[in-house]
Structure formats: structure tokens, C-alpha cells
Amino acid sequence: MNKNELAIKIFDTAHLTGQFLLRSGKISNEYFDKYRFEADPVLLDAIAEQMVNLIPEGTEVLAGLEMGGIPLATVLSLKTGLPVIFVRKEAKKYGTCKVAEGGEFAGKKVCIIEDVVTTGGQINLSAVDLRDEGAVVASVLCVILREPKAYENLGEKGLGLIPLFTMEEIKQFKEIN
Numbered sequence: 001m002n003k004n005e006l007a008i009k010i011f012d013t014a015h016l017t018g019q020f021l022l023r024s025g026k027i028s029n030e031y032f033d034k035y036r037f038e039a040d041p042v043l044l045d046a047i048a049e050q051m052v053n054l055i056p057e058g059t060e061v062l063a064g065l066e067m068g069g070i071p072l073a074t075v076l077s078l079k080t081g082l083p084v085i086f087v088r089k090e091a092k093k094y095g096t097c098k099v100a101e102g103g104e105f106a107g108k109k110v111c112i113i114e115d116v117v118t119t120g121g122q123i124n125l126s127a128v129d130l131r132d133e134g135a136v137v138a139s140v141l142c143v144i145l146r147e148p149k150a151y152e153n154l155g156e157k158g159l160g161l162i163p164l165f166t167m168e169e170i171k172q173f174k175e176i177n
Contacts, residue, residue, distance in 0.1 A: 001046040007165055007173035009046070010144070013037050015170075022146075024119040032144050032167070034115035038071045047143055047164065048075040054162050055080065056139045060108040063087050063100065063135075065126055068115035072143065076113060085110075087126050099129045106134030114142040117161065120150040124157045144170065 001009065013036050020031040037043050055062075055076065062084045064073025070086050077084040085102035092098070110130060112123055117140070127137045140154060145163035154161050 001049075003050055004173050004177070006046050006050055007170045008177055009043055010037050010165070011170050011174040013040060013043060015174075022118050024121060026118070028146075032116055032146075032170075034068045034143070037143070038068060038115065044071060044075055048072065048079055051076060051141060051143070051164055052079050054141055054164065055082075056109075056111055056141075056160075056162070058109050059111040059139070061085055061103070061105045061110045061135070063105070063110050063112045063126075063130060063137075065089075065112060065114050065122065069113045072115060073113040087112075087130065089122065089126070091129075099126075100133065105130070108136060110135040110137045112137060112140045112159075114140060116144045116146060117142045117150045117163070118146040120153040120159075120161070123154060123159065127157055127159055 014032045016031045016033055017029060020028050022028055059082060062073040062076055062082050064070035064084060065087050066089050073084045083103045085100045085105050087100045114123060123140055130137050138158060139160050141162045143164050145166045151161050
């Protein structure tokens with residue numbers, strides 16, 4: 001599936017209209033339900049195929065953010081052979097009490113994997129958590145960027161954002177076809 005076809009398939013599968021409260025606190029009249037494209041194995045595989053070449057050179061570990069980044073990071077791990085960690089929004093209060101589960105990542109170059117990014121708020125928080133544990137975090141890879149302001153917000157924390165698509169691109173691909 002080429003990138004144009006993928007954009008249309010994501011739109012057809014995951015684009016919803018109505019009134020939605022976003023994590024950022026903003027209200028939107030449209031929403032990309034990431035779980036709809038992540039739950040479809042054919043679509044998830046096609047997304048990962050397009051994202052593989054966007055992973056920054058030198059990346060040693062993929063970090064899937066709870067919840068939506070986890071299936072994406074897992075599929076990318078399978079395609080690249082890179083190890084993956086699963087990052088919680090906060091450390092669990094029992095067992096290992098870790099904020100990130102999986103292999104070792106301290107001292108390693110980690111790329112955060114996320115599904116849809118609006119402002120980057122949770123990404124910034126998770127990057128701090130990972131850095132506190134010794135990770136070298138400088139890049140974020142996502143499927144859909146909702147708002148360009150995320151570039152600035154993440155950049156202020158030393159994070160470069162690499163989207164597969166912007167929301168506007170997906171909508172344009174749909175309109176053209």
C-alpha cells in the first residue's frame with residue numbers, strides 16, 4: 001500500500017465527527033480514533049511499513065507510550081529487530097514499580113513511538129521519565145500530527161518530531177481521491 005492509499009485507509013477507518021474532548025483539554029469536532037487503525041492487523045502492518053524508514057539512524061530502543069504507542073512500537077520492533085520498551089503514564093505502585101517495562105534502555109538512544117500527537121504534553125512527561133532513568137531521548141515518531149504547535153512544544157524539551165502524516169495531509173489525500 002503506498003502512502004496515498006494508506007492515508008485514505010486511515011481516514012476511512014479512523015476519522016470520526018462529533019464533539020470530542022482531547023487530552024490537551026481542547027474540544028474538537030473531528031477525531032482520529034487510533035484504536036480503529038491499530039486494531040486492524042493489515043492497516044497496522046501497512047502503517048509500520050511506512051514508519052520503518054522514518055526511525056532516526058542510531059536508534060537503539062523503541063519506546064511505545066501507553067496505550068496507543070505500544071502496538072505501533074511492537075510492530076516496528078518486529079520489522080526492525082530493535083528492542084522495545086513499554087512506557088506507562090506513571091510508574092506502577094506495585095511489583096517492579098517501573099515507569100517503563102521491557103529491556104534495558106539506560107544509556108541508549110531511545111525513539112518514542114506515539115499514535116496521534118496534538119500538543120505533545122504526555123510525550124514531554126514521558127521523555128522526562130525516561131531521561132530520569134538514563135535514556136538518551138531526542139526523537140519522537142508518530143502516525144498523525146494534529147497540531148503543528150507540537151513541534152515547538154516538543155522542541156523546547158529537546159525532542160524532534162517526525163510524523164508519518166499531518167492531519168491536514170490525510171484530509172487532503174482523502175479530498176483528492
